[in-house]
Amino acid sequence: MPEERLETDGPDATEAAGARLAERLGPGDVVLVSGELGAGKTTFVRGAARALGVTEPVVSPTFTIGRRYDAPVPVSHVDLYRLDGLDEEDPALLADYLTADAIAFVEWPERAGRDLAGATVSVRLAHRGGDRREIVVAP
Ligand code: ADP
Numbered sequence: 252m253p254e255e256r257l258e259t260d261g262p263d264a265t266e267a268a269g270a271r272l273a274e275r276l277g278p279g280d281v282v283l284v285s286g287e288l289g290a291g292k293t294t295f296v297r298g299a300a301r302a303l304g305v306t307e308p309v310v311s312p313t314f315t316i317g318r319r320y321d322a323p324v325p326v327s328h329v330d331l332y333r334l335d336g337l338d339e340e341d342p343a344l345l346a347d348y349l350t351a352d353a354i355a356f357v358e359w360p361e362r363a364g365r366d367l368a369g370a371t372v373s374v375r376l377a378h379r380g381g382d383r384r385e386i387v388v389a390p
């Protein structure tokens with residue numbers, strides 16, 4: 252798939268971009284979602300998760316590094332914001348989420364170190380003033 256670049260003008264459009272990416276995902280795929288705080292990472296993941304059939308509210312994991320949602324293909328949502336390198340943590344920390352049967356989304360993937368080398372797609376979001384966000388989806 253070629254690299255795609257688009258700009259959105261609000262959260263709904265970012266959710267729709269997530270939903271479009273979801274159409275191309277399947278079990279075992281890992282999507283790295285990067286960008287600064289408030290860039291819209293969780294919003295993008297919410298749109299993708301909805302499109303994949305997740306009915307529960309999709310919010311940032313707080314007390315754990317991730318959540319798994321039931322759906323026809325299960326969806327994992329990991330947020331490594333509070334992590335300071337996986338090395339000091341349980342190395343199996345991601346194993347519960349990045350499973351062969353699930354589609355996984357990982358916010359702040361750069362904090363994981365090398366563990367995410369096998370990811371399928373990377374999504375980068377950036378502020379472009381006001382409610383505008385640039386989204387780059389790259390294989
Ligand atoms: P992150 O996970 O990157 O920290 P969130 O998705 O949690 O970001 O929050 C993004 C915030 O920015 C939300 O409050 C959302 O309503 C707001 N927002 C405004 N415009 C956009 C946009 N175009 N895309 C995504 N979020 C937007």
Ligand code: MG
Nearest residue numbers: 292293311358
């Ligand atoms: Mg977030």
